[in-house]
Amino acid sequence: VSARLTIDPQFSIGPVNPRLFGSFIEHLGRCVYDGIYEPGHPNADASGFRTDVIELVRELGVSAIRYPGGNFVSGFRWEDSVGPRDQRPRRLDLAWHSTESNEVGLHEFSSWLEKVGSELMLAVNLGTRGTEEALDLLEYTNIRSGTDLSERRVANGRDEPFRIKMWCLGNEMDGPWQLGHRSAEDYGKLASQTAKAMRQLDPSVELVVCGSSNAQMPTFGEWERVVLTHTYDDVDYISCHAYYEEKNGDLASFLASASNMDRFIESVVATADHVKAVNGSTKTINVSFDEWNVWYNERFEKVDKIAGIDNWPTAPRLLEDAYSVADAVVVGNLLISLLKHADRVTSASLAQLVNVIAPIMTEPGGPAWRQTTFFPFALTSRFAKGNALDVRLEAEAYTTDVYGEVPLIDAVATFDAATGTTAVFLVNRSQTEEADVTVDVTALKGSIVLDAQTLSDADVYAKNTLDQPDRVGLTKNKTVAVRDGFLGITLPPVSWTAVHLG
Numbered sequence: 001v002s003a004r005l006t007i008d009p010q011f012s013i014g015p016v017n018p019r020l021f022g023s024f025i026e027h028l029g030r031c032v033y034d035g036i037y038e039p040g041h042p043n044a045d046a047s048g049f050r051t052d053v054i055e056l057v058r059e060l061g062v063s064a065i066r067y068p069g070g071n072f073v074s075g076f077r078w079e080d081s082v083g084p085r086d087q088r089p090r091r092l093d094l095a096w097h098s099t100e101s102n103e104v105g106l107h108e109f110s111s112w113l114e115k116v117g118s119e120l121m122l123a124v125n126l127g128t129r130g131t132e133e134a135l136d137l138l139e140y141t142n143i144r145s146g147t148d149l150s151e152r153r154v155a156n157g158r159d160e161p162f163r164i165k166m167w168c169l170g171n172e173m174d175g176p177w178q179l180g181h182r183s184a185e186d187y188g189k190l191a192s193q194t195a196k197a198m199r200q201l202d203p204s205v206e207l208v209v210c211g212s213s214n215a216q217m218p219t220f221g222e223w224e225r226v227v228l229t230h231t232y233d234d235v236d237y238i239s240c241h242a243y244y245e246e247k248n249g250d251l252a253s254f255l256a257s258a259s260n261m262d263r264f265i266e267s268v269v270a271t272a273d274h275v276k277a278v279n280g281s282t283k284t285i286n287v288s289f290d291e292w293n294v295w296y297n298e299r300f301e302k303v304d305k306i307a308g309i310d311n312w313p314t315a316p317r318l319l320e321d322a323y324s325v326a327d328a329v330v331v332g333n334l335l336i337s338l339l340k341h342a343d344r345v346t347s348a349s350l351a352q353l354v355n356v357i358a359p360i361m362t363e364p365g366g367p368a369w370r371q372t373t374f375f376p377f378a379l380t381s382r383f384a385k386g387n388a389l390d391v392r393l394e395a396e397a398y399t400t401d402v403y404g405e406v407p408l409i410d411a412v413a414t415f416d417a418a419t420g421t422t423a424v425f426l427v428n429r430s431q432t433e434e435a436d437v438t439v440d441v442t443a444l445k446g447s448i449v450l451d452a453q454t455l456s457d458a459d460v461y462a463k464n465t466l467d468q469p470d471r472v473g474l475t476k477n478k479t480v481a482v483r484d485g486f487l488g489i490t491l492p493p494v495s496w497t498a499v500h501l502g
């Protein structure tokens with residue numbers, strides 16, 4: 001396999017918004033309890049948060065974190081999660097058939113975010129609740145003082161407002177599984193009304209309206225059109241959610257998942273721009289890709305799912321996928337897709353962060369470790385700065401059962417004018433052949449390679465587990481060389497690579 005590409009800072013797609021490297025923490029399974037929070041663990045701080053997890057989250061480089069759900073938020077009463085802990089109610093979480101203790105709530109989570117250095121992206125419940133409760137929460141979080149709810153926050157120990165900027169107007173409201181699931185018409189009206197009211201209270205908020213739960217939903221496309229027709233002037237973003245998994249042993253199609261993400265983003269952007277044209281608007285709606293990952297959903301349906309009127313466990317093991325090298329290559333490729341659309345995808349959240357379909361795993365009383373998917377995220381978040389660049393890729397294609405003809409190589413670059421550094425991210429989707437890639441870097445005028453790291457393994461299903469937490473990692477790619485304005489690099493089969501130039 002061979003491929004050619006060109007890196008030229010003039011081929012700019014758009015600025016890389018740091019919010020592209022966001023993540024997601026839901027009150028689901030062991031994400032919060034026995035994940036980020038485990039009082040009594042040898043590494044827990046005075047507030048019960050695991051410091052080993054905090055260090056890994058910082059290393060991962062996560063900008064904004066969406067919270068508290070997910071499906072969970074559609075039945076959530078935010079008032080339960082504030083105030084004296086010993087008076088907080090235990091509640092049924094209908095979304096995940098669990099018990100929510102409310103031991104960690106808004107204040108605790110926000111203090112944890114300060115420790116990891118991430119921004120809070122908060123979702124309001126538009127499933128079982130509506131505009132009034134969204135306004136109450138916004139008053140509680142963003143009004144300084146002098147009103148009932150802002151004073152309640154002060155009394156609960158927080159003088160300064162949380163000043164939360166990013167808000168999701170519900171979650172996956174197109175999904176029949178969602179508490180309070182609605183038609184596009186009904187949701188569009190509720191979201192518009194809630195958005196207008198929230199802006200009346202705080203005009204500085206940035207609002208995300210729910211797009212489709214995935215591109216295979218029967219209402220996909222039409223849902224976006226109808227919802228945006230109701231909300232175009234009131235919101236800033238429309239959400240996309242997508243999860244991929246290898247099905248029926250079809251690794252070739254699975255490795256091409258990012259080509260589906262490309263098309264998904266382009267379809268949603270086209271639909272948003274259609275509504276813009278119909279409205280005669282000058283405003284542009286961007287995409288918040290606020291749930292994306294590899295998720296073995298079939299396993300969840302068959303193995304994990306909890307049922308029974310007397311069975312509502314606390315922090316059960318749910319959605320604890322162990323990720324392989326192939327999964328990490330797909331995750332790295334999904335990040336390439338997001339960067340390729342940096343002009344319109346200005347916020348994204350890897351779903352999720354700890355234990356639940358997560359790059360970080362923990363064992364109660366035991367260690368925390370990096371899954372394979374940790375590595376492409378951490379490096380992309382660290383190196384992808386400045387502007388995303390179109391690399392004018394020329395590569396051979398292969399045929400997949402699910403996505404048709406797809407290039408064997410995918411790539412994107414970024415250029416940071418502030419530091420003069422460039423990064424290029426590449427995947428080789430071939431299962432059998434190395435790829436020799438030639439990159440025209442003449443426009444970079446004498447840049448040298450600072451670092452080149454590859455994720456690959458002879459066993460594409462190798463994983464990091466409790467017993468073998470360091471089985472898979474990055475290796476230096478020693479094939480990289482720059483000569484006469486051309487960079488050459490060899491990519492192993494089923495691999496993800498990052499090259500940093502300066």
Ligand code: AHR
Nearest residue numbers: 026070071072171172351
């Ligand atoms: O991330 C897991 C679940 O996936 C979320 O709760 C929901 O929004 C989506 O269906």
